[in-house]
Amino acid sequence: MTESVNPEAQMNEVNPEPQYEVFDDPVSDVGDLSQWQLMRIRFSKNKLAMLGLWGMIVIYIIVFLGEFIAPNWYQYQNGDYIFGPPSKITFIGPDGRFSLRPYVFATTTQLNQETFKFEFTEDRTKKIPVKFFVQGDPVSVLGFKTNLHLFGLEGGQRFYVMGADGLGRDMFARILVGGQISTTVGLIGVAMSIMLGAVLGTASGYFGGIVDDMMQRAIEVLGAFPQIPLWAALASALPPISKDFTVVHRYFLITLVLSVVSWTGLARQLRAKVMSYRNADFTQAALAAGSTDWRIVLTHMIPNGASHIIVIGALSIPGMILGETSLSFLGLGILPPAVSWGALLRDAQQVSVVVQHPWLLIPAAAVLITVLLFSLLGDGLRDAVDPYSI
């Protein structure tokens, strides 16, 4: 791109009154914008990608303020509300007129002596208003202790937006808090595998020869291993859970080890890219000017591949979230008492239980929405860094 600008600049010196063509479309203004600015413009034009970006920001905020947003503490066990259904909401006030303030019905619990199941009856005449900023269970939000909740019922009454699980715990609170682990625990693994892939892929593409041969074999071996068995083996090899070695530590270790396996995709793609840069004129010029290999790799190869590396990173985050879900579902990843979306879905493993209490499947919707938004974001990034699109 810089080559194409230079002759224009020379022409400007010759011609005292340069005539510029004015473009409405900023993307056509190639000479004035850096590669990164172009990418940003292309990205912000993609509506789906922007939806993904803002959606992700909103999800991270909701999830990390989860203890405050949910009306109940996520570990609070309500013995009277075991497998309780989501509270029904009405916008018809006690005076029989429509109101903007939602109301919930008072519910009473009775144990059915024949089936030994709890039965919940709503008192249709007793309506309790849902209010903002009510006092409730003491929780800690991002380290701050508070007993204020975004919304809920006053007077110690409880409100279950998405029902309760088998121990009478608020599903809504558990989904929000579970998201804290689900959306973050894979990030470090992704970062590690990106680092490994970038370094090894660049090295084997640049140096070729024996280094390249060895890496090709390594990629082939790692690619042929089915992942789930590997996780099963690693999970059973790790030390048991104790006070110093929590479930999250354990899972963190697994993701680290897994990043040792999952770098191969990026490495393979970078290798191909670097190989083509290796023969490009700018590399030959740098070699002729006496640059060392290190300098060429650091100042020419890595910056050229940077956009590609970022895209692969963004696209592999949804995979990590799905990985956490499957593993915790199998009982290999996050285990109770820690909560994550996969660990919550483990409660939904028995079809007969889910058929009676379908709200146990709501964490699946959380996974679906998050992964969808992340995929849109990654897809938009990929289109944005591709200089040939648009």
Place this chain on the structure above:
Amino acid sequence: MINYIFRRIGYMMVTLAIIAVLGYLIVELPPGSYLEFEIARLRQQGGNVSQDQIKALEIRYGLNDPTYVRFFKWITGFVRGDFGESFQYRQEVKDLIGQRLAFTISISVFSLLLAWGIAVPVGVYSATHRNTIPDYIITVIQFLGLSIPSFLVALVLMVVAQRVFGQQVGGLFSDEFQNAPWSFARFIDLLKHLWIPIVVIAFGSTAGLSRIMRANLLDVLGMQYVQTARSKGLKENKVIWKHAVKNAMHPLIMILGGSLPGIISGETVVAIVMNIPTVGPMYFNAQLNQDLYLAATFLMFLSILGVLGNLLADIALAWVDPRIRFE
């Protein structure tokens, strides 16, 4: 070409040898051995286990030998078709895995075929009808397919089937055929059950494949030789299917080689959820219970499948794309 195939098979052998060593180490990695489980189980049943009994068990399973001796015993047996004995089932591994491996291979292959059969036409359609309403609908479905893990699809399907149709979905046989000998009726019953896991597993990979197909075809359609083909008056159908699609398929074929291990992993979780007797769930239990030879043999077979898939994909690629050189 023949030369190329032979050299690739040579590489494959080296890869498999490395996988055998690594895989065996991974299987043995967890602390403790099956013997400890066994002793705990015997103690639980009330009997006291004497030192002599423990010794006899140790000798029987070769647990006193160092790891490398056990490995060589196992791998030399493996090559001869003797895979050792499962601790858990007290049976030859060979007898345990045969049918399960057949189910795994048929489910994987059929879901691959189904995924490809749907993904290629759908990808071509949405690339040639870019930015039309059907294309948008297809894109949304593709993203949904990529965002939902297949075991959740299975779970939702089972719940819906039971809630709406009152029907149990899962397993591979109805109750009356569970232990019946093979017959035509049992085969039909198998087919009635088999399609559900195949569709569930194919769902996710169809979404991914058709997305890639669409992107590749869009790249190829912008090339000059496609313009040339159009300007010399070829019918649009011929331009697309004979000129563009043929070249857009190459990356897809490369992916095909690597997709088998992924499908098997996905199949494992689906099989656990849907209670299907394939390799996955049994391997999973074997690994968790330290059933050494059973787990190692499974891992080896799954890896052989993966490596074979790669080899076949490379050969297919060389066959489709004459520009690939066989040096």
